[in-house]
Amino acid sequence: MLDYRTLVISLGVSALCLLLTLFGTWFARRGDGFLLTWVVGMGFLVPGIFAYSYYTESPSAGVGALCFALVLIGFAIIYSAAYQFRTGQSPVSHAMWAAAPSLLLTVPLMLTTYDGIGFIALNIFSALMLFGTAGEYYKARRESPGALTGMGLLYGLTGVSFVLCALVLAVNGQWVIGHAPTNWAEDLNTGLSIAGMTGVGALSLMVHQGRITARHRREAMTDALTGLYNRRALFERHERDTFSHEMAVIVFDIDRFKAVNDQYGHAAGDRVICALADELKDAVGVSTAARLGGEEFAAVLMTAAPGYAEWLAERIRRNFAERDMQAAGLSFRVTVSAGIAYGLPAGRNFDGILSIADSALYEAKRNGRNRILVAGPEAPATVATRTTA
Secondary structure (H helix, E strand, O other), X not given: OOOHXXXXXXXXXXXXXXXXXXXXXXXXXXXXXXXXXXXHHHHHHHHHHHHHHHHHHOOOHHHHHHHHHHHHHXXXXXXXXXXXXXXXXXXXXXXXXHHHHHHHHHHHHHHOOOHHHHHHHHHHHHHHHXXXXXXXXXXXXXXXXXXXXXXXXXXXXXXXXHHHHHHHHHHOOOOOOOOOOOOHHHHHHHHHHHHHHHHHHHHHHHHHHHHHHHHHHHHHHEOOOOOOEEHHHHHHHHOOOEEOOOOEXXXXXXXXXXXXXXXXXXXHHHHHHHHHHHHHHHOOOOOEEEEEEOOEEEEEEOOOOOOHHHHHHHHHHHHHHOOOEEEOOEEEOOOEEEEEEEOOOOOEEHHHHHHHHHHHHHHHHHOOOOOEEEOOOOOOOOOOOOEEO
């Protein structure tokens, strides 16, 4: 049967393996900051565990205080990494608020004769930080319900084992010990910690891989310049929809965009494209806005009261035309044309309604640009019912 010191060393080796795995995962992509924060936390926890294994054989107040400090700082940073994972916000303040009171209340006790009370405090604060970590992952479980719920449970169970360690010391009245506590709760705590680290490592890799997959899919469906959906994403979202007479599609195209690129440069052209994208992002009632390619955009209105699509397109046309664009110290303005197609009471498929709106757009451009044109209900045989100069 393994002795207690061997169990602690095994725990340290498990923690070191988890640290190296997390660092390798972060280093391969360097996208998720919470992984680096987690690595930093493990960077404190691992030497704290190995220092504690030394303390079990050669107990001294100084080594014990060092163990306390390293372990508590490690747990505080790991908790802040979970907060960073859930919110995307800086973990620094959470790590400081978790670490400061625990260090102030435990380390001085270890340096006095009341080391048993110090161990009780260490276990309680460790449990609280582990419960906090479990709570952060549980709150974020919607992203990956199985894996994140599992991580929360593992952190929570490990926290319970720390509480048991504190209770055993308190019930036995071990206020002064002079060495590392040894009892069934400590053995259980070490065993659960080893199992917990193994499980957390596997589940965290699963979550991280899921994030990478989701990010790749998001990148594949998003126009890199504007942040809008791309053509592929637009069709994925609406190719199965049937468009009734209360639904509409608007297609926009920037007028004389090639001339803008030729006269002011492609960087200015990109700013013009982003300006129209911003107008679409701010438009009320647009269910989906996408860049179809080049200077052409589409807006889908899944609920459009009579005349609303025309009003919205005209507002976007007017706001865009009134924007002052800047390039090389020069100010210029650009206009946009748009074609609108409504669905039918019997329904239209997405490819058909988009094609009709596109035909209306190019009819508007042939009629002089900087205008809105609505496809007639019999389109494509008849295009155009109203224009706005």
